Amino acid sequence: MSAETVVLLVIVGVIVTAIALHLIAIAATLRKITATLTNVRGGAQAIKGQTDPVNSVMTAIAGDVDAIDDDLEGLLMMVGEAQVAAAAEPPPSPPPTRRTPPARRTQPRPATGAALPDADVDVEDIVDFDDEALASRPPSMQEAVARARTAV
Amino acid sequence: MELLWVANAVLLLGVAPLVLLFAGRVVRRLRAISKLADETLVHSLGLSAQLEAVPKLVETKRLTGAARQLVGRYGTGLAALL
Numbered sequence: 388m389s390a391e392t393v394v395l396l397v398i399v400g401v402i403v404t405a406i407a408l409h410l411i412a413i414a415a416t417l418r419k420i421t422a423t424l425t426n427v428r429g430g431a432q433a434i435k436g437q438t439d440p441v442n443s444v445m446t447a448i449a450g451d452v453d454a455i456d457d458d459l460e461g462l463l464m465m466v467g468e469a470q471v472a473a474a475a476e477p478p479p480s481p482p483p484t485r486r487t488p489p490a491r492r493t494q495p496r497p498a499t500g501a502a503l504p505d506a507d508v509d510v511e512d513i514v515d516f517d518d519e520a521l522a523s524r525p526p527s528m529q530e531a532v533a534r535a536r537t538a539v
Numbered sequence: 540m541e542l543l544w545v546a547n548a549v550l551l552l553g554v555a556p557l558v559l560l561f562a563g564r565v566v567r568r569l570r571a572i573s574k575l576a577d578e579t580l581v582h583s584l585g586l587s588a589q590l591e592a593v594p595k596l597v598e599t600k601r602l603t604g605a606a607r608q609l610v611g612r613y614g615t616g617l618a619a620l621l
Contacts, residue, residue, distance in 0.1 A: 389540070389543075391540060391543035391544055391547065392543065394544075394547050395543060395546065395547050395550070398547055398550045398551050398555065399550065401555065402550065402554060402555050402558055405555070405558060405559055405562065406558055406562060409559075409562035409563070409565070409566055410562075412566050413562075413565060413566060413569055416566065416569040416570060416572075416573050417569065419573050420569070420572055420573050420576050423573065423576040423577055423579075423580050424576055426580050427576065427579050427580050427583055430580065430583035430584060430586075430587055431583060433587055434583070434586060434587055434590060437587070437590045437593050437594075438590060438593060440593075440596070440597065441593060441596065444596045444597060444599075444600050445596065447600050447603075447604075448596070448599055448600050448603050451600070451603035451604055451606070451607045452603060454607050455603070455606055455607050455610050458607070458610040458611060458614060459610060461614065462610075462613070462614050462617060465614070465617065465618065465621065466617070466621075469621045
């Protein structure tokens with residue numbers, strides 16, 4: 388085997404070795420990238436699972452907040468009308484001055500009638516706070532405002 | 540004989556540097572992609588951590604629904620007072 392052939396074989400061997408080393412590095416890097424992208428895919432799926440209900444929940448919350456806003460505006464109007472009505476009423480007359488009665492010439496007779504009934508009044512006897520119908524279906528603000536206007 | 544030496548010289552001075560150059564470019568690009576994938580993984584983990592409060596939205600939805608009903612009852616009570 389001549390020297391030229393040996394040199395040629397050596398050079399070809401070096402080139403093949405370099406290519407093989409680079410291919411090994413490329414394969415290792417690709418394997419690492421595959422593992423990382425697999426993790427990224429799992430994370431993206433988890434994020435999708437976490438954010439799936441956001442749309443419907445946010446829509447419902449926005450609807451509820453809109454309704455609360457409307458109701459509170461109705462309340463504000465109702466309270467404002469009550470304030471205007473209270474301001475339009477004439478001021479209450481001053482309480483009459485109590486004049487001292489003239490001195491009795493005779494002693495008052497002792498009371499012979501029955502005593503007055505007990506003045507203790509239980510508010511719960513008048514107002515039914517446990518109204519099931521009221522608790523189960525709260526009226527809307529329009530109904531409440533209409534009731535207030537009819538009461539005024 | 541002389542042709543073999545010329546071929547050797549071409550292989551050594553022409554082909555081998557080109558092979559090394561192109562292979563190095565490929566490896567460099569792949570390492571950049573790997574680095575980007577690692578950063579993407581880190582940021583996706585951070586994003587997932589930011590979304591831990593999302594289930595609380597369901598509780599917020601329940602509370603706003605209850606507040607809506609309670610405002611109605613409050614209005615009814617206020618109308619009765621006025």
